Amino acid sequence: MSWHVVAKVGEIEPGTSKVVTVRGRELGVFNVKGDYYALANKCPHEGASLCKGRIIGLAESDEPGHYRLTRQGELLRCPWHGWEFDIRTGQSWCDPVRTKVKAYHVKVETGEEVEKLGDKSKGPYIAETFSVSVKDNYILVDV
Amino acid sequence: MTDVLDYPATEQANKPVKPGIVDCDIHPSSSSFEEFKPFLSKRWWDHLNTYGMFVRQGFKEMLAFPRMQAEVSRLDAWPPSGGPPGSDLDFMRQQHLDPNGVEVGVLIPLRLNSGSQRNIDFGQALVGAVNDWQLEKFCRPEKRLRASIQIAPEDTPGSVAEIERRADDPHFVQILLPPRNGDPIGRERFWPIYEAAVAAKRPIALHVGGVAGHPVSGGTGWPSFYLEEHHSQVQTMQSVIISMVVEGVFERFPALKMVVIEAGFAWLPALAWRLDAQFERMRSEVPHLKRKPSEYIRDHIWFTTQPIEEPDRPDDLTRAMEWVGYDRLMFSTDYPHWDFDDPAHAIQVKLSDENRRKIFSGNAKKLFNLGQA
Ligand code: FES
Numbered sequence: 001m002s003w004h005v006v007a008k009v010g011e012i013e014p015g016t017s018k019v020v021t022v023r024g025r026e027l028g029v030f031n032v033k034g035d036y037y038a039l040a041n042k043c044p045h046e047g048a049s050l051c052k053g054r055i056i057g058l059a060e061s062d063e064p065g066h067y068r069l070t071r072q073g074e075l076l077r078c079p080w081h082g083w084e085f086d087i088r089t090g091q092s093w094c095d096p097v098r099t100k101v102k103a104y105h106v107k108v109e110t111g112e113e114v115e116k117l118g119d120k121s122k123g124p125y126i127a128e129t130f131s132v133s134v135k136d137n138y139i140l141v142d143v
Numbered sequence: 144m145t146d147v148l149d150y151p152a153t154e155q156a157n158k159p160v161k162p163g164i165v166d167c168d169i170h171p172s173s174s175s176f177e178e179f180k181p182f183l184s185k186r187w188w189d190h191l192n193t194y195g196m197f198v199r200q201g202f203k204e205m206l207a208f209p210r211m212q213a214e215v216s217r218l219d220a221w222p223p224s225g226g227p228p229g230s231d232l233d234f235m236r237q238q239h240l241d242p243n244g245v246e247v248g249v250l251i252p253l254r255l256n257s258g259s260q261r262n263i264d265f266g267q268a269l270v271g272a273v274n275d276w277q278l279e280k281f282c283r284p285e286k287r288l289r290a291s292i293q294i295a296p297e298d299t300p301g302s303v304a305e306i307e308r309r310a311d312d313p314h315f316v317q318i319l320l321p322p323r324n325g326d327p328i329g330r331e332r333f334w335p336i337y338e339a340a341v342a343a344k345r346p347i348a349l350h351v352g353g354v355a356g357h358p359v360s361g362g363t364g365w366p367s368f369y370l371e372e373h374h375s376q377v378q379t380m381q382s383v384i385i386s387m388v389v390e391g392v393f394e395r396f397p398a399l400k401m402v403v404i405e406a407g408f409a410w411l412p413a414l415a416w417r418l419d420a421q422f423e424r425m426r427s428e429v430p431h432l433k434r435k436p437s438e439y440i441r442d443h444i445w446f447t448t449q450p451i452e453e454p455d456r457p458d459d460l461t462r463a464m465e466w467v468g469y470d471r472l473m474f475s476t477d478y479p480h481w482d483f484d485d486p487a488h489a490i491q492v493k494l495s496d497e498n499r500r501k502i503f504s505g506n507a508k509k510l511f512n513l514g515q516a
Pocket of ligand 1 (some may be wrong): 043044045046047048078079080081082083
C-alpha cells in the first residue's frame with residue numbers, strides 16, 4: 001500500500017464524488033460534509049459502478065405513513081439494485097429479522113448506531129474502503 | 144410508408160460476431176413516438192396524434208405504481224445522447240453488448256401499448272410499427288440483435304396475420320404476447336395464435352408487465368406498494384402457465400414452445416406439485432388433459448433467469464434449477480432495467496461447465512434456432 005494524490009481540496013464539493021484510477025483500480029473519492037472517504041467503484045453485489053449511484057439519506061419509518069429522512073448525504077445507493085452503503089464504512093446494513101414491521105425496507109445505519117440499537121444485523125455486502133488523507137491541499141488515497 | 148428513417152449501417156454491422164452469451168431479455172426504447180412514424184400509415188399516425196392511445200389505467204405517461212428508478216432503469220444506463228435508456232444503439236453496444244460479451248441479444252419491445260388497445264385495428268397498426276422499428280433501428284445495423292414478433296392478442300386474426308407476415312424473416316426469433324389480457328391466455332379464442340406459432344416454428348414468449356385494468360393481486364383489491372405490484376408479476380405468470388396447461392393448449396399443440404421472461408423460476412416446483420395433486424382429484428373435470436400438469440410444464444416451457452432468486456442458502460437455488468431442468472433455463476440481463484443481472488456475477492451457484500454453457504447460450508441457440516440472420 002502507498003499513498004497517491006487523487007485530487008485537490010476544493011475539487012470535490014461536499015455531497016459529490018470523483019472517480020479516480022489508482023494502480024489500475026477504480027475508486028470513488030467522496031466528500032461527506034467536509035470529510036473524505038474512498039470506496040472501490042464496484043458494488044459487492046453484482047459489480048455496478050457504485051459512483052454512478054445517488055448520494056442519499058436514510059429513510060426510516062416506525063409505522064406506515066410516518067417517515068423520517070436522516071443522515072442526508074451519508075449513504076450511497078447502488079445505481080442498479082439499490083443496495084445502500086454507508087460511505088464512511090462501506091457497510092450495508094439490514095434488518096431481516098423483525099419482519100412484521102420492517103420487512104418492506106432495507107435499513108441502513110452506521111456501525112455505531114447498529115451496536116447501540118442491538119436489533120440490526122449486518123447486510124451481506126461490504127463495499128471496499130480505502131484510507132484517505134489531506135496534505136497541503138491535496139487529497140491522498142492509500143492503495 | 145411515407146418516409147424512411149435513416150439508421151446508419153455502422154461499421155459494427157459488418158464486424159464478425161465473437162462467440163459469447165445469449166441475452167434473452169434486452170429492452171429497446173425510442174426517444175420519441177416520431178421514431179414510429181415511418182412505420183405507421185398516415186391514417187394511424189394521425190389517429191395516434193389526435194386521439195392518443197388507450198391506457199388501462201389512470202395515467203398516460205407513467206405507471207400506476209411508480210418504479211424504483213426512472214424508466215425502470217439502471218441509473219447509469221441513460222445514454223449521453225439524451226434519449227431514455229435503451230434508445231441509443233451505440234451506447235447499448237458500449238455499455239452492454241461489447242463488455243458483457245453478448246453474442247446474441249433478444250429484443251423485448253415494451254414501447255407502445257399495442258396489446259392494450261380496444262380499437263384493435265389501431266393495435267394492429269402499432270404492433271406492425273414496433274416490429275418494423277425493431278428491424279430497422281436495431282437488428283439491421285447490429286447483427287448481434289434479434290427481434291420479437293410483437294402481437295396484440297385481442298385481435299386473433301390480426302395476430303395470426305402478423306405472425307405469418309414475419310415468419311420468413313430470421314431476425315424474428317419468437318412471438319411476444321402480453322401476459323395480462325382480456326381473458327386468460329389459454330382460452331380457446333387465442334388458439335389460432337398458437338397454431339400460427341407452431342406453423343412459423345417460433346416459441347411464444349411472455350414478458351412480465353402490462354396493465355390489466357383490474358387489481359393484479361388476484362381480485363383482492365389494489366396493492367399499496369411497488370414491492371407488492373412487482374411480485375404480482377410472478378402471480379400473473381403463474382396464472383398464465385395454469386391457464387395454458389389446464390385449457391389444454393399444450394395437449395392440442397404438442398409442438399408449441401413457450402418462454403416465460405423475467406418472472407423467476409424457483410416457484411415452479413411448488414406450482415407443479417399442487418397442480419399435479421389437484422389434477423389427480425379433479426381429472427374428470429378436465430378430461431382433455433392426458434398427462435399430468437407437470438409433464439406439460441417440463442416439456443413446453445422455458446424460463447429466463449433474471450431476476451434470479453437469491454436465497455440465503457445457495458443450495459436451495461441449485462435444487463430449484465435441478466427441478467426446472469438445466470436445459471430449460473436461459474440467461475437474461477433485462478438491460479437497461481434496474482434489476483439487471485450481470486452475467487459475471489448474477490448466478491452465484493456452482494454450475495458444471497456443461498450446464499453453464501447451456502444456460503448462457505446453448506439452450507437459447509437451440510430454442511431460437513440461432514445463427515441464420
Ligand atoms: S450491483 Fe449493486 S445492488 Fe446489485
